[in-house]
Amino acid sequence: MDTAEKTRALTDGIAFNPLNAKDLIQTFGLLGVWAIMFAETGLMVGFFLPGDSLLFVAGIAASGSLPNIKLSLVGLLICAPVFAIAGAQLGHHLGARYGRRLFARPDSRLFKQEYVEKAEHYFVKFGPAKAVVLARFIPIVRTFLNPVAGVLAMPARQFLLWNIVGGILWTDGVLLGGYALGGQITKVIPAEKLDTYLLPGVVVIVLLSAMPIFIAIWRERRSRRRARAEVRD
DSSP states (O other), X not given: OOHHHXXXXXXXXXXXXXXXXXXXXXXXXXXXXXXXXXXXXXXXXXXXXXXXXXXXXXXHHHTTOSTTOOOOHHHHHHHHHHHHHHHHHHHHHHHHHHGGGGGOOOOOSSOOHHHHHHHHHHHHHHOHHHXXXXXXXXXXXXXXXXXXXXXXXXXXXXXXXXXXXXXXXXXXXXXXXXXXXXXXXXXXXXXXXXXXXXXXXXXXXXXXXXXXXXXXXXXXXXXXXXXXXXXXX
């Protein structure tokens, strides 16, 4: 390896960003996507991983629109939800086994007790079934709600059912969104300029994936307003 190649390799290593979806996919490929799906939903240390953007960019990569990156769409659609579901089941099991001791740690730069409180809030607010499905579309909450469901004694079979529903809707929904966009985007944007437009696209798909949450909150507020109006009448 000559000096130029060594310099390029060193630069690439320094430029790698573990929170950047494209960097993760380019470095670890399909196995990296599967591992992150499991870690983000099953291990509390994985809450900071870019699940939504990773799935979206992986979908674009499966369409062949990213230079030098190509992933198997079948491998993504089948295995991404499997690993996301398996991770969530592990989180539920740990919560059921260890209870609130699992969260008995002081706040740090990464972990905050408010993350657990927020997950518990959604669990109580929407009910077990809806919370498990909707949590998939909320970063951080989708990590902590699984052990919270175990702590609050949600039956394992009931959790598994809605875990499967939420896991498939989230992973395959975002993947297919990225795949569909990737098949069209290079018609209007040159491949070498794709990075410039990638981040806005990720933001849009994340907002779209969170629509079930916004709809559920809107319906709940509307029901409350009606209830208050009936009381006044």
